[in-house]
Amino acid sequence: xxxxxxxxxxxxxxxxxxxxxxxxxxxxxxxxxxxxxxxxxxxxxxxxxxxxxxxxxxxxxxxxxxxxxxxxxxxxxxxxxxxxxxxxxxxxxxxxxxxxxxxxxxxxxxxxxxxxxxxxxxxxxxxxxxxxxxxxxxxxxxxxxxxxxxxxxxxxxxxxxxxxxxxxxxxxxxxxxxxxxxxxxxxxxxxxxxxxxxxxxxxxxxxxxxxxxxxxxxxxxxxxxxxxxxxxxxxxxxxxxxxxxxxxxxxxxxxxxxxxxxxxxxxxxxxxxxxxxxxxxxxxxxxxxxxxxxxxxxxxxxxxxxxxxxxxxxxxxxxxxxxxxxxxxxxxxxxxxxxxxxxxxxxxxxxxxxxxxxxxxxxxxxxxx
Amino acid sequence: xxxxxxxxxxxxxxxxxxxxxxxxxxxxxxxxxxxxxxxxxxxxxxxxxxxxxxxxxxxxxxxxxxxxxxxxxxxxxxxxxxxxxxxxxxxxxxxxxxxxxxxxxxxxxxxxxxxxxxxxxxxxxxxxxxxxxxxxxxxxxxxxxxxx
Numbered sequence: 001x002x003x004x005x006x007x008x009x010x011x012x013x014x015x016x017x018x019x020x021x022x023x024x025x026x027x028x029x030x031x032x033x034x035x036x037x038x039x040x041x042x043x044x045x046x047x048x049x050x051x052x053x054x055x056x057x058x059x060x061x062x063x064x065x066x067x068x069x070x071x072x073x074x075x076x077x078x079x080x081x082x083x084x085x086x087x088x089x090x091x092x093x094x095x096x097x098x099x100x101x102x103x104x105x106x107x108x109x110x111x112x113x114x115x116x117x118x119x120x121x122x123x124x125x126x127x128x129x130x131x132x133x134x135x136x137x138x139x140x141x142x143x144x145x146x147x148x149x150x151x152x153x154x155x156x157x158x159x160x161x162x163x164x165x166x167x168x169x170x171x172x173x174x175x176x177x178x179x180x181x182x183x184x185x186x187x188x189x190x191x192x193x194x195x196x197x198x199x200x201x202x203x204x205x206x207x208x209x210x211x212x213x214x215x216x217x218x219x220x221x222x223x224x225x226x227x228x229x230x231x232x233x234x235x236x237x238x239x240x241x242x243x244x245x246x247x248x249x250x251x252x253x254x255x256x257x258x259x260x261x262x263x264x265x266x267x268x269x270x271x272x273x274x275x276x277x278x279x280x281x282x283x284x285x286x287x288x289x290x291x292x293x294x295x296x297x298x299x300x301x302x303x304x305x306x307x308x309x310x311x312x313x314x315x316x317x318x319x320x321x322x323x324x325x326x327x328x329x330x331x332x333x334x335x336x337x338x339x340x341x342x343x344x345x346x347x348x349x350x351x352x353x354x355x356x357x358x359x360x361x362x363x364x365x366x367x368x369x
Numbered sequence: 370x371x372x373x374x375x376x377x378x379x380x381x382x383x384x385x386x387x388x389x390x391x392x393x394x395x396x397x398x399x400x401x402x403x404x405x406x407x408x409x410x411x412x413x414x415x416x417x418x419x420x421x422x423x424x425x426x427x428x429x430x431x432x433x434x435x436x437x438x439x440x441x442x443x444x445x446x447x448x449x450x451x452x453x454x455x456x457x458x459x460x461x462x463x464x465x466x467x468x469x470x471x472x473x474x475x476x477x478x479x480x481x482x483x484x485x486x487x488x489x490x491x492x493x494x495x496x497x498x499x500x501x502x503x504x505x506x507x508x509x510x511x512x513x514x515x516x517x
Contacts, residue, residue: 158455
């Protein structure tokens with residue numbers, strides 16, 4: 001398919017789909033150009049914008065019910081009007097005021113989206129934090145964005161098949177507000193659905209929904225961790241843990257004087273190998289070995305059956321968190337270690353002391369300065 | 370000369386970070402979203418389609434609640450069924466010439482499909498009068514046979 005056909009298909013996918021069987025009359029009255037009226041003195045020009053008209057029509061109830069069944073929420077959500085509300089973006093109200101000022105306003109998903117966004121942030125953060133206890137904070141924030149951020153929500157909405165159901169209106173860039181695009185409008189749908197699950201069942205059901213659709217997707221954390229000087233960071237991390245200073249050793253090499261050498265360097269702390277790296281020069285191999293050692297620390301992952309989530313302490317019963325009654329699970333928080341090494345930000349004294357918690361655990365009464 | 374740190378790596382823009390789909394790992398989203406049946410009320414080529422629509426369509430609809438089913442009249446044309454998928458593609462199958470069971474099979478084919486383009490995986494095999502130079506590979510005669 002050429003790029004023109006692909007562009008046409010993607011533009012068509014963003015248009016609201018209207019089911020002719022739900023309309024009273026097709027083509028609609030507004031679209032038909034009236035015959036020249038004999039008695040009107042001024043000729044009114046005829047305008048009909050099909051896209052705007054289509055945005056104002058509600059989606060077919062059969063399509064909404066099919067959507068609910070497709071994502072497994074048919075038993076939770078009692079009527080298609082609720083799904084319609086979840087698929088209606090607040091920007092449609094501007095069109096409604098302009099073209100249908102006398103009709104009742106449609107129910108929109110603005111509040112549902114906000115609630116769902118908060119819930120998704122909560123579930124993603126606790127999952128990432130519990131699964132990767134040593135992950136640096138900025139990487140954890142990036143991981144949460146990858147799991148439940150705006151791009152992912154838009155992709156999930158497209159994969160669920162919400163694009164023909166969404167009712168929205170494109171808003172241009174203004175000095176006070178960013179432009180509203182198709183991806184912003186459809187991203188509101190999965191967030192609104194999470195909020196609906198919370199409202200109609202419980203927090204733990206909403207968590208199950210989030211784990212099923214958002215947290216089961218693949219995120220590559222290795223690409224999010226970037227180092228400026230991994231050797232220095234590793235030296236400080238090793239000192240923080242009270243181990244011997246890291247020494248790099250050449251393990252294997254080949255083709256030293258050729259145009260494609262390969263060196264394999266391992267970094268050792270005493271007798272323990274912390275990491276291994278390869279490269280076409282000794283420096284490159286050592287850099288990669290230091291990176292590998294730090295990644296082995298930062299990316300340690302709790303096995304899925306041992307992951308403990310703080311939201312498990314909410315009662316496992318029907319209703320919101322204030323009214324639900326049921327058994328509450330135990331939550332044992334992980335041991336707090338020292339905060340991660342911020343080697344690029346030395347304090348004013350230039351000292352490098354081990355962290356407060358590791359000092360306390362060694363029961364030192366005096367601190368060496 | 371004061372030591373200068375190497376330039377930092379390209380920053381990550383959090384709004385652009387995304388996850389990759391894993392349909393089927395935990396939740397499975399069926400890919401067919403809509404089936405449209407078009408038939409003629411008069412022509413004999415649509416007779417089997419009409420029988421299918423009156424007798425068997427309801428059980429298909431009940432068994433697949435995630436699919437929206439539309440029945441349209443298209444007079445003086447051959448009967449077709451068109452399936453719409455979540456990748457914005459559609460598949461059209463002409464239903465003239467099939468018996469009712471054949472129509473049911475084609476509808477099931479559309480329901481099971483993902484909408485992706487059919488990619489030819491098998492190419493023409495090499496037919497030669499001479500035997501292979503290095504012998505035909507056998508999975509049982511390797512150093513480490515595959516263990517499940």
